Amino acid sequence: MTREEKSAMSAGRRRNRRRYYAYEIGSTFVYGLLLFLVCLAVIFFVAQKTVVEGGSMLPTLADGDNLIVDKLSYRFTEPRRYDIIVFHYPEEEDSYYIKRVIGLPGETVLIEDGQIYIDGVLLEENYGNAPIENPGRAISLITLGEDEYFVLGDNRKVSADSRDPAVGNVSRDQIVGKAFVCIYPFDRIGLLRHQ
DSSP: OOHHHHHHHHHHHHHHHHHHHHHHHHHHHHHHHHHHHHHHHIIIIIEEEEEOOSSTTTTTSOTTOEEEEEOSGGGTSOOOTTOEEEEEOTTSTTOEEEEEEEEOTTOEEEEETTEEEETTEEOOOSOOSSOOSOOGGGGSOEEOOTTEEEEEOSSTTTOOSTTSTTTOSEEGGGEEEEEEEEEESGGGOEEOOOO
16 A cells, blocks of 8 residues: 555544544534523423522422422413412512412312311311411402412411412412422432322
8 A cells, every 4th residue: 555545544534533533523413402492491390490589388398398290281271279370479479488378269268267168168177286276368259360379387486378468369370380209308308298
């Protein structure tokens, strides 16, 4: 083999090696971009991580609990009584609250003598950890609209919820999703109890 042939063969190998590396870099970039887009789709449309602040949902949820919120289910079904939901707080643009659904669209809610009445019937529940001392705006009968929900924190003594006029009834379009699993701290990992 002549020197020119060896040189041509060596140049061909270098070109092939450059093409190989360019292909590998390009395919890695495309896979990375696809992974990034899938992650964005999950964050915006399927699930979201959120952190509980405060004690309004004790004993079910504690300050610092890290949760995954299911943002997909409510695209196909409506929130149900006792679901733990995350919703936009109407007074602050980037603020979210987490509470339990108590009253459903079209129902009436009244809090009397520390007890909750839905459509005039005593609500049987075991989530509130104490009788309600402050019925707030539910001291008078509240009729929920077609897309409104009445929500309460499980720790009724300290929770700012639908009893408070600043929160009020939660409309369907305020709801981000359903909190369904605690992922941190490790000793509290597990599915959340909704019923």
